[in-house]
Amino acid sequence: MAWFKKEKAPIVPTRDRTVRTEGLWQKCEECKQTLWKKDLEPTFHVCPQCDFHFRVSAGERLERFFDGGRYKEYDRDLVSDDPLQFVDKKAYRQRLRDMQAASGMKDALLAAEGKVGGKTVCVCAMEPSFISGSMGVVVGEKITRAIERCLEKKHPLIIISCSGGARMQEGALSLMQMAKITGALARMDRERLPYISVMTNPTTGGVTASYAMLGDLNIAEPGALIGFAGPRVIEQTIRQKLPPGFQRSEFLLQHGMLDAIVQRKDLKAYCVKALEFFGF
Amino acid sequence: MANDTANQRLEVEHLQRQIQELTRQPPSDDGAKDLEALRRRLDGLRRESSPELTSWHRVQLSRHPRRPHVQDFIELVFSDFSPLHGDRRFADDPAMIGGMARFHGEPCVVLGTQKGRDTEQKLFRNFGMPKPEGYRKALRLMQLAQKFDRPIFIFIDTAGAYPGIGAEERGQAEAIAQNLREMALLTVPVLVTITGEGGSGGALGIGIGDRVYMLEHAYYSVISPEGCAAILWKDQSRVEEAANALKITSSHLRHLGIVDEVIPEPEGGAHNDPGQTAASVDRQLKEGLKALKSLSAEQLVLERSRRFRLLGEASRPSDPTPDSDSRP
Ligand SMILES: [Zn+2]
Numbered sequence: 001m002a003w004f005k006k007e008k009a010p011i012v013p014t015r016d017r018t019v020r021t022e023g024l025w026q027k028c029e030e031c032k033q034t035l036w037k038k039d040l041e042p043t044f045h046v047c048p049q050c051d052f053h054f055r056v057s058a059g060e061r062l063e064r065f066f067d068g069g070r071y072k073e074y075d076r077d078l079v080s081d082d083p084l085q086f087v088d089k090k091a092y093r094q095r096l097r098d099m100q101a102a103s104g105m106k107d108a109l110l111a112a113e114g115k116v117g118g119k120t121v122c123v124c125a126m127e128p129s130f131i132s133g134s135m136g137v138v139v140g141e142k143i144t145r146a147i148e149r150c151l152e153k154k155h156p157l158i159i160i161s162c163s164g165g166a167r168m169q170e171g172a173l174s175l176m177q178m179a180k181i182t183g184a185l186a187r188m189d190r191e192r193l194p195y196i197s198v199m200t201n202p203t204t205g206g207v208t209a210s211y212a213m214l215g216d217l218n219i220a221e222p223g224a225l226i227g228f229a230g231p232r233v234i235e236q237t238i239r240q241k242l243p244p245g246f247q248r249s250e251f252l253l254q255h256g257m258l259d260a261i262v263q264r265k266d267l268k269a270y271c272v273k274a275l276e277f278f279g280f
Numbered sequence: 281m282a283n284d285t286a287n288q289r290l291e292v293e294h295l296q297r298q299i300q301e302l303t304r305q306p307p308s309d310d311g312a313k314d315l316e317a318l319r320r321r322l323d324g325l326r327r328e329s330s331p332e333l334t335s336w337h338r339v340q341l342s343r344h345p346r347r348p349h350v351q352d353f354i355e356l357v358f359s360d361f362s363p364l365h366g367d368r369r370f371a372d373d374p375a376m377i378g379g380m381a382r383f384h385g386e387p388c389v390v391l392g393t394q395k396g397r398d399t400e401q402k403l404f405r406n407f408g409m410p411k412p413e414g415y416r417k418a419l420r421l422m423q424l425a426q427k428f429d430r431p432i433f434i435f436i437d438t439a440g441a442y443p444g445i446g447a448e449e450r451g452q453a454e455a456i457a458q459n460l461r462e463m464a465l466l467t468v469p470v471l472v473t474i475t476g477e478g479g480s481g482g483a484l485g486i487g488i489g490d491r492v493y494m495l496e497h498a499y500y501s502v503i504s505p506e507g508c509a510a511i512l513w514k515d516q517s518r519v520e521e522a523a524n525a526l527k528i529t530s531s532h533l534r535h536l537g538i539v540d541e542v543i544p545e546p547e548g549g550a551h552n553d554p555g556q557t558a559a560s561v562d563r564q565l566k567e568g569l570k571a572l573k574s575l576s577a578e579q580l581v582l583e584r585s586r587r588f589r590l591l592g593e594a595s596r597p598s599d600p601t602p603d604s605d606s607r608p
Contacts, residue, residue: 070605071605072603072604072605073603073604073605074603075603076603076604083536083592084525084526084527086525086526087525088512088513088521088522088525089512089513136592137592140592141592144589166480166481166502166503167502168502168503168508168511168512168526169512170502170592171501171502171526171527171528172500172501172502172526172527172528172533172536172538173536173538173591173592174502174592175480175481175484175501175502176484176538176588176591176592177591177592178460178481178484179460179464179484179487179488179588179591180588180589180591180592182457182460182461182464183460183461183464183488183584183585183588183589184585184589185461186461186462186464186465186585187585189461190465205481206480206481206502208453208457209441209452209453209456209457209460209481209485210456210457210460210481211457212453212457213451213453213454213457213458214457214458214461226453227448227452227453228441228443228447228448228452228453228456228481229441229443229444229447229448229452233443233507234443234444234445234448237442237443237444238444238445242445243445246445246448247448255449255450255451256451257451257454
């Protein structure tokens, strides 16, 4: 029981997290095996026993994805100005400040440009630990600007999604980011510039129902939860248990919603090959 | 007291007339400023004149059992309606209705979500919650309108897209996403009116318009107040606080630029006089269409994309540092 409690506790400051990751062992969430942390490095946080894909921070993703781990980050200072002055049990402004202090990030997405397999590509990666990777105005603005840079410089775009959907604390403005981003994607589509959408665990709600499903290629990591409505909402609505595997990558592939499921270790090579096909 | 209310109502009407006259003038900087000032006074007055109407009251009004539904607005505002069915892929979704019609004699496409009145209709209409086939049908009708250069009128009254097994299997998210992208490119005027509930992505999935109007007591939100209370307060009974915090009322959304105009409702809500409500909707749509018809197809697409591009651009760094390399 104590273990579960710990997992649900609010995000811990960076100091504590570092200490924790300095531990030698990690338990796999899926097969419950105790794993030697060093064994997870070559697989990039994938369980060697059962193929479970652990969550990865946006920063680690980018470092792993770009050639030599080098990239240029854009709009890193964009910060939410709390447009609704939202307060629930805690003021959103305070929640943001705490998150920012804990993560060293201003919001739930990194926007970057660099070389991938020698090709210049814009890549956006979402940060799952930042208010559930939720999409508010900053995420919307950063992606839209990334698309506008792609349009201007004729670069391909890759978005690595990991998000619980639109951010409640920015209300209907979060919802409008779906329209803002897809409007920009429409232009990219018309200009025939490639966009690869990579879905990781989890990708749900307004993120799935906007840019995540609009790639020229929609690909996903194995076992990722991908859907519009969350499983709990569906269970409450239909008052029955959901079948095992429902809304997982393999389920979506079967139902025609994904082009491919790609192992984390193969992701970069897959994207490079696709970009070559697209003429880049 | 009664006199005060009567005076306020007179002033509201006076302001509305002034605003309407100003919007008919050719656009100018001064005119825009005056217009904004008038609108702000009107919003303030409306809040004052019905202080007892909290956000949560409005949500309840938007769900009132006798509130006019989309089908009612189609019948009251349009003529010659011929419904069209099916998405040509899987099914016809009774939660999404639409078809050919005439607006003041002009051929158009009209569509929207339909809730159903009695139990049998409600079940048939799935309580107004569309499935992927509904969104795909809506897009099909919009592209039909585009092909024959007809304006599109959209009415929204839905708690949201249906969260069910089949809906997920058939790609609810993909269907909504496609609509968002394709609606951005429509070359004909698109006028959206939120008449009741504007439930999140399920509403936005048919909500990309050149103009977005909203009835006074409708709401439009990223999540239902109930859902928000359950998640953020961990307590479903805190709906009133959630409704307030989410800023979901017509005047809030107009202030945020998400809604272009608020269409006034009769005293006590639209259900007290559906005819008068429909007349107000009609006036607003007529005015909106007239303005949009002066734009070329390219201008329409450009202006529509700019309209949504500007939403939530407020977050500027106070002290920007330059974009940085990961390794200097
Ligand atoms: Zn494992």
